[in-house]
Amino acid sequence: MDLAGRDLVAIGDLADDELEALLDTARSFQDDPLGARGRLDGRIVCTAFFEPSTRTRLSFESATHRLGGAVIGFSDAGATSTKKGETLEDTIRVLAGYADLVVVRSPQAGAVRRAAGIVDVPVVNAGDGAGEHPTQTLVDLFTMQRHFGSLRGRRVALVGDLKYGRTVHSLVPALERFDAVPVAVPAPGLGLPDGLGEGVPTTDLESAAATCDVLYVTRVQQERFHDAMAYEAARDAFRVDAELLERMSSKAIVMHPLPRVGEVAADVDPLPSAKYFEQARNGVPVRMAILAHLLGEAP
Amino acid sequence: MDLAGRDLVAIGDLADDELEALLDTARSFQDDPLGARGRLDGRIVCTAFFEPSTRTRLSFESATHRLGGAVIGFSDAGATSTKKGETLEDTIRVLAGYADLVVVRSPQAGAVRRAAGIVDVPVVNAGDGAGEHPTQTLVDLFTMQRHFGSLRGRRVALVGDLKYGRTVHSLVPALERFDAVPVAVPAPGLGLPDGLGEGVPTTDLESAAATCDVLYVTRVQQERFHDAMAYEAARDAFRVDAELLERMSSKAIVMHPLPRVGEVAADVDPLPSAKYFEQARNGVPVRMAILAHLLGEAP
């Protein structure tokens, strides 16, 4: 197994031992921050965000700095030559001349795969439209692993928009690779797409709370609904609050990729099962591990 | 006195000895830049600017780099999840997972106090609407102290918009704590608000020039006036120029928080009493002192 010099475009690009190695390194960086210091001294990471995503961008930048590296980049396409008609390929080739690794966020599915194919430096997918968001999936797996140890047999209820939610699409097969059990709790009309939902049991939110180890809640976007009433009904039916959590086992946890807009009520925040802010924080050691491995500087 | 781990939301949060300690440290960093190097090695400061303020942001970033720290952040709210409906509280909690200290600029008075209340890392107020801007006040005090030594008995004329000017509201009580004497020179209809103006003598600009140690000039914003003529009259009546400065004592100085748009004429710039660019430059050592103290790395 050697991840040095590789790209990370989709979670499926990683063999099982590579996935494990990344999670192991993330754990060691989190437990021993000093062991990470200086690994990327003299290296430059470019964050090329063709659409804004402050959270993902800042966690990559924080990860780079924690390893001693430097960052260049842009946070939206407005200031780039894309506006002048430059192709993505040309932009990426130029950026690859300025940095040792390029993190790309694009509104267009498949764009990061194309970018990765044309440059020699490692390219990391930070989300490409309806495509993949592999580093988020790694963060999710890491968060569950830190809490439960092994994921084997853990029941993970996926709640909300399972049809358009990119996060969920990457998470389902990843869970299956770790022998965890995904369970679908879809908002009305927003079930798992064909090819992904086979073999995934469906249940309602209350049953999920009573029987699952993880409630993985996602945002239901208003624009998926034809009218405001249907949206509000769905939103309210899929709200996770402290009352619901009384049905959960004491070891069970609530996760959310954030941002949330009410799907998880504020009264959950102080409860020990609320793991979404820890999940966000885990973005840093996980992305540190990714950067260190792809740049050949892992422990 | 221990500032390590504390927030800085309002100047009133600081005890007298804490205020003095910050100014002392700023002086030592300015006099001996090498003594500052490397103090924040491995630390990350997040500049979370929900409204643009290039000057304040860049002076914080410069201060961080002078101390050896790294910076992540954003320069306006456009690129953040706030647009997707995320609460300030959630955003700050996530940022606090990425950085060791968060500097917040907000258009909303009180927002930074709320932010500071919910996270464990230190939070610094870089201006919250009509609220406070404590680091500007520290820069102002530092600039006067560097010039005069003690502030005791110094007469500081506050010129222009004293009603809406946040800078002035923080400066008046701070001056009084140092036994300096604020004097009001308000533009028409823009006097000090109730609760702040008691005991502050009012005078006109010519008398102030003749009798004060500092002319602290602020911008009079056109939108405060009902018609353009009233604005222009006020603006012209409160313009500080070289001719006016002939009335000043040779030790007296002119300050301005900048940006200016004509309140201080360009013919003042070459005069030794013009201190506003030095005042801007002082933003760096003062903010270095703040960062070093709150992060427990002061000398």
Place this chain on the structure above:
Amino acid sequence: MDLAGRDLVAIGDLADDELEALLDTARSFQDDPLGARGRLDGRIVCTAFFEPSTRTRLSFESATHRLGGAVIGFSDAGATSTKKGETLEDTIRVLAGYADLVVVRSPQAGAVRRAAGIVDVPVVNAGDGAGEHPTQTLVDLFTMQRHFGSLRGRRVALVGDLKYGRTVHSLVPALERFDAVPVAVPAPGLGLPDGLGEGVPTTDLESAAATCDVLYVTRVQQERFHDAMAYEAARDAFRVDAELLERMSSKAIVMHPLPRVGEVAADVDPLPSAKYFEQARNGVPVRMAILAHLLGEAP
């Protein structure tokens, strides 16, 4: 010759030995990256971009980091006090208090010269409207020198918009200083302006390909033409593709300051004569050399 503390506003500001020294240093940094490490430790470069230019900004930022320096700055004027009516002079004076060197990009010809005149720290012109873009010219010269060794007698065909193209205006006199021979291949109505074109022979694209060492292609902007058909005709007549390159000598090269929008066909990219991505990459060592010399840290 001493470049320490100097500004770089126009290529004509540099004496011949200074130009050579910059190119020599760029070469040494490219050949021995370790020799560059740490030269700007503790230094801060401000990238003040009053109009967006991601490519130029990122290459300056990469250059700074490769030398161990830190960067502060902004990528467009939207977030600056310019919007509040602050003069360029005031903004630059403030920035000069925060950084050790200021890189300025402005939409206004002459603006950077004015900025350089008022502050003590070195100011570098990163393009000022129809004015100059000296660092691009240095990158162009460096790229030719790396390929050919001496430029003496080399024929450099300038293709496309020679009337408005700032890049070309700086390049013509620079080539003449190195005893290279510029040749004009203008798009219709877009010839070299008076005062620059004297003595420069004009030819067509096919002859240029057959007789020149360099095809330096520039973008023909649609807004220069009165109607779409004239634009399309010009664009198509000046497209450089693999078929045209068969006329070139085996040592000849194709350059382009990028971004391109079809002036150089994609089928040229894999050919050894395609030098435009290497040219972009050369932006880093050349700008490293500029920063190191102006900050007194050259080898």
